[in-house]
Amino acid sequence: MRRLLANRLVVLTGVVVVALSLLFAWLRVGAPH
C-alpha cells in the first residue's frame, strides 16, 4: 500500500511534467502542425 502511494506520486509527477513540457513547447512555437 505504501509503495502504491509512492508509485502514484511518481505517475502524478510524470503527468504534470509531461503536460507542462507540452505547454512549454506550445508557448514557444504555438500548436503542433
Next chain:
Amino acid sequence: MQSQDLARKAIWSAIYLLFILAPLFALLTGTLPPARTFGTEFSVALGYSGLAMMGLQFGLTARFRHVTEPWGEDVIYHFHRRVSLLAVGLVVVHPLILLAIRSDKLAMPDSLLEVPWGAWFAFLSIGAVIVLVATALWRRQLKIPYELWHLSHIVLALTAIFGGVLHMIGWGFYLTDPFKRTLWICMTIFWIALLLYVRLFKPLFMLRRPYRVTEVRTERGDTTTLVMDPEGHAGFRFKPGQFGWLNVWGSPFRITGHPFSFSSSAEAANGRVEMTIRNLGDFTSQVKTIAAGQRIYLDGPYGAFTIGHPTDMHVLIAGGIGITPMMSMIRTLADRGDARPLVLMYGGKNWDSLTFREELETLKTRLDLRIVYVLSDPPAGWSGETGRIDAAMFRRHLPPAYADHEYFICGPDPMMDAIETALGEMQVPRVRYHSERYSFV
C-alpha cells in the same frame, strides 16, 4: 492531524514540482532565440525537466525530517527509486524525439572530431544514468557489494548531472543568455549542496554528538540489544516507533549507515536509546560482537510510524523482529501511565524465539494490554494461535468495531502485504492502519 499532514504533503509536492519546472519556464523569459519545431522544443523541455528531477534526487535522500515526516521515510525512498526511472525516461526520450523528427541537429558529422563538445557531454550524461539505473535495479544480481555500489551511485549521479549541465551550456541555445546560464549553474550548485548536506555537514554534526554503548544484552531469538548513552550532549527526543541510522565502526562520514527502530521507551532518562537487532546474516550478524564502551554514531530520529489517538484501541501487529517499534510504543505507554486499550498480535517462528516475551508479560500488569502469540512452528501441546495472521484471526480477538481501531504493522514484507489485504477485507479504512517498511536500503 490528518488534515495538517495532508497540507504538508501538498506544500512539499508543490515545492518539488516548482523546483523541476520553474527553471524550465525561466527559459521563456527575456530575449529568446528563434523558435524551433514543436517536437524539438517539447523534447528540450523533457531534457531540462529530466535533469532537474535527477538533481532533486539528492534532496529526496538528504533525510530532511520536515520533508519526509508526512509520508514516512520508506515512501520517500521508494519514490526516489521509481522517480529515477521517470527522470531517466525523460532524458532518454529527449534525443529519441529529435531522432524521430529527424532534427538536423542530430545529423552525424563526417568525423568524430567534428562532434560538438556539448554532444559528448550528452553521451556521457545518458551513459551514466543508464549505468546508474541498471546497477540500482540489479545490484544484487550483479553481486556488487553495497558500500561499493553506494559510492558508485553517487559518482554516476554526479557524472550524469555535470554531463547534463555541460551539454546544455555547450549546446548554447537557451543558455547563451547569461541570466539563464547563471540560473542553471545555481541550480546545479544547489543540488550538490543537498549532497554535501547529507554526506558532509550531517556527519560533521554527528561527529560532535557521539554515543557510547553502555550495555550489550542478549535477547531471545538470536537478537542483541544495544544500550546507548549520549556522550557530552543531551541526545535527542524520539517518538515511539521511530528509527535511527546506526553507524558502529568507523567515522560518521562512512557512506553506509543501517536503519533500526528504537526499542526503548521514549521517556527514558538522560537521552538513553536502545536498538534491538536480530541476526539476519548481513551487518546484523556482527552486532553481538560489539563490546560495551564502543563509540557509535546515531542519526535520528526519523519516520512517521508512531502511536495514534489516545482514545483509540491500538492493535499492534508484529512479525519477528518487527516487535522492536511496538516494544518502544508499549514501554513508552507504560512509562506514561497510559490507559488506552492495546492488543499485541505477535507472530514468530517458535515460542523460544519471541524476543521480549517475559518483559511483555510483566508490562501487562501496568497497561490495558492483551497479547496474542501466533507461532508458525508451535511446540507440542500449544493451544494458542498458529500459522499466519489473517482476517479470521482478527475477528477472533478484536472487538467488532474493526474500523474504529488503529492498526500498527511491522514485520517482513509478505506478512505486511497479507495484513493490509486482511484489513481491506474487514473494511478498515486505510487511514486507520499505519506501517513503515524498513527494507528500503
